[in-house]
Amino acid sequence: MSYNYIELISLVLLAIGCFFILSGSLGLIKLPDVFSRIHAAGLIDTLGSGFIVLALIIYSGFSLLSLKLLLIPLFLIFTSPVTGHAIALFAHESGYKPRGKNKK
Amino acid sequence: MAKLNKDSLKTLSFITYFIILFVFWFILSGYLKSLLLFFGLVSVLFVFWMSYRAKALEEDSLPLKIILRLPFYWIWLFKEIFKSGITTTALIWNGKYSPQLISVKASQKNRTGIANYANAITLTPGTVTIEVDKKTFLVHALSKKLSEDLQTDDMNKVITDLDK
Numbered sequence: 681m682s683y684n685y686i687e688l689i690s691l692v693l694l695a696i697g698c699f700f701i702l703s704g705s706l707g708l709i710k711l712p713d714v715f716s717r718i719h720a721a722g723l724i725d726t727l728g729s730g731f732i733v734l735a736l737i738i739y740s741g742f743s744l745l746s747l748k749l750l751l752i753p754l755f756l757i758f759t760s761p762v763t764g765h766a767i768a769l770f771a772h773e774s775g776y777k778p779r780g781k782n783k784k
Numbered sequence: 785m786a787k788l789n790k791d792s793l794k795t796l797s798f799i800t801y802f803i804i805l806f807v808f809w810f811i812l813s814g815y816l817k818s819l820l821l822f823f824g825l826v827s828v829l830f831v832f833w834m835s836y837r838a839k840a841l842e843e844d845s846l847p848l849k850i851i852l853r854l855p856f857y858w859i860w861l862f863k864e865i866f867k868s869g870i871t872t873t874a875l876i877w878n879g880k881y882s883p884q885l886i887s888v889k890a891s892q893k894n895r896t897g898i899a900n901y902a903n904a905i906t907l908t909p910g911t912v913t914i915e916v917d918k919k920t921f922l923v924h925a926l927s928k929k930l931s932e933d934l935q936t937d938d939m940n941k942v943i944t945d946l947d948k
Contacts, residue, residue, distance in 0.1 A: 700873065707876040715912060715924040716883050719872055723909040727869040730862075747811045757858075761906035761913075768914045768924065778883050778924060 690739035697731030704728060712779045714771045718764045725760035729753060797848045801841065805831055850946050857946055864939065865908050868930060872910040875927055885914075886931045888921045891944050901943045905934065 700723060707720025730753050737746040809824045835841055875881045888905070892898045902913040905923060910930040915922040925931035
């Protein structure tokens with residue numbers, strides 16, 4: 681009985697993570713320019729992967745494996761801003777202007 | 785006296801770094817046999833020697849003072865990421881974004897603090913640090929609300945307090 685309970689929680693968290701990844705992918709297509717698209721990619725990196733890893737930790741139970749799983753978001757926390765910043769800085773340096781107004 | 789104090793602080797930070805490296809090795813391997821633990825110790829010592837040689841163990845790069853506050857800071861940061869993530873998701877779905885560039889002042893004293901602040905801004909969805917110019921950041925925000933959240937200076941204060 682308690683097993684089903686744990687399964688349900690991890691299922692809900694997986695669904696939330698998938699929703700954030702879907703929104704991020706939608707944003708990658710929909711948003712107007714490079715700078716705005718970085719935000720969408722950041723959404724996938726932080727919340728999408730975070731919720732999915734949390735769901736996997738709860739599903740697999742607490743062991744050494746869950747510590748290993750925790751290392752994934754830890755590394756993403758350090759690396760994802762660096763990539764986002766690198767893309768934004770390069771776009772800025774090569775003279776790309778962000779689109780100001782809402783196009784819709 | 786002051787010099788001695790500085791030296792002992794450095795030794796303490798070396799020991800902490802060593803412990804962190806060994807715990808990291810253990811989490812990744814999970815072995816408990818003594819021979820394999822010995823091999824782990826050798827590899828940890830090798831990495832330690834390499835980072836000492838690369839001068840990566842300066843005081844600035846290994847701030848001992850903040851290491852205890854770090855978990856609380858991460859919990860707070862996750863809350864911020866969640867809040868602005870929901871805002872960004874709503875913006876993507878309803879299409880009411882209005883991207884804008886703002887400049888943000890940073891009040892951290894050392895380089896680690898400034899890098900930490902810039903990373904935190906980029907990490908929260910909806911805001912990206914484009915350029916760091918000494919103490920001012922050029923930040924691209926996805927909407928007016930997100931940029932106003934940043935200009936209330938809450939995040940700046942929390943990260944400055946981290947290094948007290």
